[in-house]
Amino acid sequence: MALPPVFAASALYDNLLQAALRQFFDRATFETEPIPSLSSDGRLAIEPTGDPSVLSVRWFGTRHVLHVPASRPFTSHEVRLARAIGAVLAARYRAIFDPKQMLERGDLFRGAIEDRYIAAFLDEGSYIQSTEQKRADLVAGVIEVLRVAALSSYENRAISSGVLLLDGQVDPVRTARSEDPQAYRYTQALTGVKSFFRVCDGIQTQFLVNGDGLVLDIVDLTRWSRESGAAARTGVTCPAVYRAHALATSGNRNICVVLSPNHEIKVFAEGVQMFSFSNARWHLLDLQAKHQLWTAVVGNPALAERVLQTALDLSDARQGALFVVLRHPAVSLPLLVAPGDQLDSSLAAPSPGVAPSRTQLMYMLRGRTAVTIDPAVLAGLARIDGATVMDPSGRILAIGAILLHPEPLEPHSTLAVEGARTTAAIAAGRYGAVLKVSEDGLITFYDRQERIWDI
Secondary structure, eight states: OOOOHHHHHHHHHHHHHHHHHHHHTTTSEEEEEEOOOSOOOOOEEEEOOSOTTEEEEEETTEEEEEEOOTTSOOOHHHHHHHHHHHHHHHHHHHHHTOHHHHHHTGGGGSSOHHHHHHHHHHSTTOSSSOOSOOHHHHHHHHHHHHHHHHTOEETTEEOOEEEEEOSSSSOSSOGGGGGOTTOOBOSGGGGGOHHHHHTOOSSSEEEEEOTTSBEEEEEEHHHHHHHTTOOOOOSOOSOGGGHHHHHHTTTSOOEEEEEOTTSOEEEEETTEEEEEEETTEEEEOOHHHHHHHHHHHHOOHHHHHHHHHHHHHHHHTTOOEEEEEESSHHHHHHHHSOGGGBTTSOOOOOOTTSOOOHHHHTGGGTTOBTTTSOHHHHHHHHTSSSEEEEOTTOBEEEEEEOOOOOSOOOTTOGGGGSOHHHHHHHHHTTTEEEEEEOTTSOEEEEETTEEEEEO
């Protein structure tokens, strides 16, 4: 016997909720339990649990409980994303049983539903029971335009582009431009004009779009951020090449969406990079929370910030690296790095006419720290195959070191099936904090042989 439409829709949307929670909270274990429910009205609730490492989501006749390690509880951004997912699904559920809403809010069903989750996160309070146009709809539309652009090319070159979406209707830098009658909307209709994307590279220049979706201008983002009076921020926020993008959204409700040359969609808001779309899925970056975890383990805020910033820059450039900050270098350095790779090793001066070894080549780095050398120099050193090893003060102990594995791999160890850089990173995690940068852009933090987070 066929299910009544309301129960069929309830089952469908509960499955969509489960899929979304598993996608965005893959670090959590997931439990589902039935609960008494007298109706299926589409109301979704994030229930308090009293435990910051447990998140409970109730919808219809089901409660979904997510657990994460107590050492890394759910962050405020993760709870906010769960609420955004619920808001989108509840709005769509209500609309399918209300012909008036379905007619007026057909935009809810356009594009990828994951884009709606991101938009609802950025525009908190959206998708309540209302038929008015939401700013979240505009954000989702901008993302969809760049999604299409990512599938296109122009003269055999990948397209990169970007949009700075203003909170208001008026450009704070060039007010008169906001009232030009020839202004057009930033919509999917533009995706058929490939040359449209070439006039804005998304890195240095951005399309300036107001709260009504009108394209006001093409701006040099660094200059615009400075002249608009955007509040400066400190700390690690994003790769250095995107610092102006983060700054343009600092101290205001502007949103910056960029299609990078790597075909990655980056979303900036509240002065930080909030999301990235890469490898066919969205990622909540939560950079501030991850920065705090990394800093707490390293124990040296200046060193932690310099290394993480370098890792972010190398990741954006799709260049691999491995950073190791040893907890007890006097004990662990000989176990991890061969004497010939240690910068402090006593080596004879190179003989005339004989090429120096790599350690001799780097003699000028003895006693130097990762904090005091130029950031570009640290990045260049990190690109050398092998690991950059430091002590807690940041003193550089080895460059391009091939790390030792003092203990043989067990037959069923996960190390046996990992790549060389990952194997080295996990092994080095016995002795200190490790950042591994993969050439596909993934940054992973290991500590005590445990994977703490990914970016």
